[in-house]
Amino acid sequence: MARILVVDDDLPTLQALELLLRKELGEEVVIHTARNVPDAQKLIQKASEDRRSYDAAILDVMLPPDAGQSATLDARLCAEIRNKMPGALVVHITAYTGADAVRKHLDEFHYGEPEPRAFPKSAGWEGEVVKRLKSRLHGNRIRAQLDELFGPIERTGAERARAVSGPGGMRGGLTHRLARLTRDIEAHWTELDCDLQREIRKHFHVDQEEKGGVLVTLQMPGRE
Amino acid sequence: MDPLDWLAEARRDRMPPVCPHFDIKFTARNVRVGKGRGVGGVREMDLIHEYAEGLERAYAALRGKPFCRQTPLVLEGRNKTLVEVLEISDRFPDKFDPLTTLEPHTTIPCILLPCRTRFPTRKAELEYAVVAAAHEATHVFNFRKRHPRDPNTFGWEWFDEGTAVFMERQLFPQYRNYLEYSLDWCDRPERPLDDGEAWYQSQMFVRYLAALQDEAFLSEVWMCSLPHEKPLEAIDRLLKARGVPADQRADLFATYCLHSYLLRDPSSYCHAPDVYERHGGRALRESFELPTGNTIALDDALEHLSCHYYRFYRGGRAGAIQFRWSPAHTHSADLHATAAVVDADGRRGVTEPLPLGSPASLLAEADHVVLVVSNSARSGAALPYRIEVVAI
DSSP, rough: OOEEEEEEEEEEEEEHHHHHHHHTTSSEEEEEEEEHHHHHHHHHHHHHHHTOOEEEEEEEEEEEESTTTOOOEEEEHHHHHHHHHHTOEEEESSSSSTHHHHHHHHHHTTOOOOOOOOEESSHHHHHHHHHHHHHHHHHHHHHHHHHHHHHHOOOOOHHHHTTTTOOSOOOOOHHHHHHHHHHHHHHHHHGGHHHHHHHHHHHHEEEEEETEEEEEOOOOOOOO | OOHHHHHHHHHHTTOOOSSSSSEEEEEBOOSSSOOOGGGGGOOOOOHHHHHHHHHHHHHHHHTTTTTOOOOOOOOOTSSSEEEEEEOGGGTTOOOOOOOEEOOOTTEEEEEEEEEEOSHHHHHHHHHHHHHHHHHHHHHHHHHHSOOOOOGGGGTOHHHHHHHHHHHHHHOOOOGGGGGHHHHHHOOTSSSSSTOOOOOOOGGHHHHHHHHOOOOOHHHOOOOOOOOOHHHHHHHHHHHHHOOOOOOHHTTTHHHHHHHHHHHTTTTTTTOOHHHHHHHHHHHOSSEEEEOOEEEEEEEEEEEEEEEEEEEEOOOOOOOOOEEEEETOOOOOOOEEEEEEEOOOTTEEEEEEEOOTTOOEEEOOOOSEEEEEEEEESSSSSSSSEEEEEEEE
16 A cells, blocks of 8 residues: 655645545555644654655645744755655655755755656646656556566575475465556556566567557567 | 377377367477477476366366356467466576466467476376366466456455365365465464465365355356456355345355364365365464353454454363353454354364354363354454353
């Protein structure tokens, strides 16, 4: 289940985003919200202690340093997320894309990340943010399944001994693990980034279908 | 006449078999003239013969009575299911298991079988081969109704694997390969029936269903389920159509859990002396010896579609053991509790369900009393419960 943190001091924005995320990502998502830096820090600390990192965080660049105070650029949340949950995607939203302080923050904390590194709060921005999130969340899930099926996998000696015992050990349910992966890829193909699509094509044929969508089938070694 | 006479000839002549319903592709490891194929090649033709037998026996069984399944989807022109015999780890590092997937660029099922195994003896390898082929052939039939591309197939995996292992036992009981999946089934009754680690172990539930109704019922579940239905929903609707009353349907999983305990009882729908002989009975949560007047509370929680077993021995002069739910700590109608007196041979005497809040008592007249607590919810978080036990 994906876990997302949303932080914005503007309550209508916060509520609209939460509603949209639930609609777009369905039941398989846990969303936590905060309206200022200290409340968000508490959520990050709790998630870190519980070893249940956020998969993504949507952060307004300008946030109140404490409840009731005026919003200002505060890099503490980005720093904490980077330290405590480095795999999490941080998506910034802002009404001040051109501001020097915002550009400096993006260069300092988000150098090399795909553009836009901060989504301007202009028409349709919520849809763009959700698109970025979906790409990451579906991609993470598919990557994990690819790793599970195709490795390479680091194992201890004992784990390796168990793994090479089959057949004769437990059969591993390859049939349905593969089917779940190919269904997942077919459902989200257009949302996946190019690197992941390239990785998928190393293992699978991906054919465009006439009715739209793609057909994903396993490549057979030495037969094609 | 054995419908596999053509295979006997191929065996005698050590020739590749020409199967009526499967197109088996393989290469020899060491050819008479030419480059060796190393890990991707087959050592001896008898492996292919065993695969052919497993595949075709499963095909004949599933097409014939009582299963009467639809023919699998096949590629027009070939009219057979493609079977590739290859080194599985060439495709999936560190994995050696057979699987059923789709032919490249098509939506037609095909089977991948290993060209080599690590069994210590040739005999073990060949026994495994015939059984594994039957297992994968069952998937091909199941895919006819629940295609791997169909999102509605999600949630049917456990029933598919359970059916495939059930067919292994139906066709080749002498090899007992199915028993490997009974190990965790015996030792982990608290693991949900549909858990990703327990798909194969659900064979015991499939076996129970077939004994409770008949083998044709399994095919009904496969062929008559509605697209959006999950297995237990389809089973409930189809049992209703067969006239099974609502209370019995509601207790289906709880009854399965009780019968699962009674592996040695011939009247049990889970009568499985083979499983008992190999792995023993299902694991107990806890055992007690209760002297008269002693009271204990069982405080625990159960995942969906799982159960706990408690065993009580008579202590001192205690003549009965009384169980009651503690309603303040037990909130769900999905929790069931059933107590049964069991004799020294593992046979059941009196059985009593425990409705929430109602006391019930049983004379501990035999070897012990087993209390079976089950959670029949089809999903959701673990449900807490408390049961108070008094020796009278």
